Amino acid sequence: MGFGGINTHVVLDEPATRRRAPGRGRGAALAHSLQDAELLLLDAESPRELRARITEVADFVEQVSYGQVSDLAATLQRELRGLPHRAAVIVSSPEDAERRLRHLAGLLETGESEHTAADGRSHLGKATGRGRIGFLFPGQGSGQGTGGGALRRRFPEAAEVFDRAGLPTSGDMVATDVAQPRIATGSAAGLRVLDSLRLEASVAVGHSLGELSALHWAGAIDEKTLLEAARVRGRAMAEHADCGTMASPAAAPERAEQLIEGLPVVIAGYNGPEQTVVAGPVDAIEEVQRRAGRAELGCTRLAVSHAFHSPL
Missing domain, CATH: 3.40.366.10 (Malonyl-Coenzyme A Acyl Carrier Protein, domain 2)
Known part of the structure; x- marks a missing residue:
């Protein structure tokens, strides 16, 4: 019954689906482009709480798809509270995330609260002040x-x-x-x-x-x-320059000196307390790798074409 007693008819139909206009600008371009890796960040008041938090996220990441890893990274970043005990992992897939997170949880369980992976993609630490970037x-x-x-x-x-x-x-x-x-x-x-x-x-x-x-x-x-x-x-x-190659034993300089003893190999770099770089002829570097293997030491061959920082 229409207003004033006059009959009328109204046809009701579902509205056409409203499509969200595609985002414009740089933010949209970044959001839709391929992502090689994501950074997952977590913090807690104590190592025990951090381990529980890492385990919780590791259990959850088993259920997410590849495309949801970026959503997880954004959520974890928003949930940071500026607490002192912190963990960070750079991951390329849900499986990679779970593996790295469980490794950090295992380290915390053994009492180790500071750690940086050799590949730089996993970190545990405690903030003692305002950090600086280098x-x-x-x-x-x-x-x-x-x-x-x-x-x-x-x-x-x-x-x-x-x-x-x-x-x-x-x-x-x-x-x-x-x-x-x-x-x-x-x-x-x-x-x-x-x-x-x-x-x-x-x-x-x-x-x-x-x-x-x-x-x-x-x-x-x-x-x-x-x-x-x-x-x-x-x-x-x-x-x-003459050809040759390089390798990086997971050893202190003193131990590296023992590995190269009697070989035409020199120490080419001191990267850290437990990482030394050596350089020399290919066959000599291969012998260093064999010696490191017998000593149960890691020794990575570097992807270089010459024995840089050596007499060669």
Whole structure:
């Protein structure tokens, strides 16, 4: 019955599905691009509480899909409370997340509250004050290709650096005349991205070639000079240095000296209290690896084309 006694008819129908307009701008582009890894962060008042929290997340991550790992990372970040005992893992899949989290939980159960994995993708620690950021730039032996990966896909700043560098897309990526400009380009691209995100460091250092990237960060040389210096340096080493290789025993320098005794091998770098780098002829480095194996010590062969930082 219509108003005033006049009959009327109204046709009711379901409204057309309203589609959310696609997001615009950089945020949407980042959200829809491929993600190679996620950072999971947790904190707690005590090691015991942190272990319980890590175990809880490890149990949950078994149920999530690959695409939900980014949602989990965002949720955990929002739940941080600034508590002193902290854990962090960089993960590439739900399975990877579960494995790394359970490893940290196991360490806490044994009473170990400070730990950094050899690959840098897992960390336990206690905050004792306001932290500072430092950049460590890699030298040769780092990375695998010239494509730029997710960094190039997600950030136009990084893509611009790689586009200008004109790196080869095939061939021997370990050869020093390719590796040096490849690694320097990656460092320059990473700096561009960090700058766009307003992440600033208090100090920067570099492993060998990485010193050039640290100088660029400090403003001593510009980006163009960095990339050109890496190209010239790589070409000169390829033309004038003898071949060889390098390895990194998981041992203190004194123990490394024992491993290389009687061999034409030298200590090329002191990376840490339990990580030393050695360099020499290929057959001699292989013998160092065998000796390390017999001593039940880890010894990683570096992906390099020469015995850098040695008489070769």
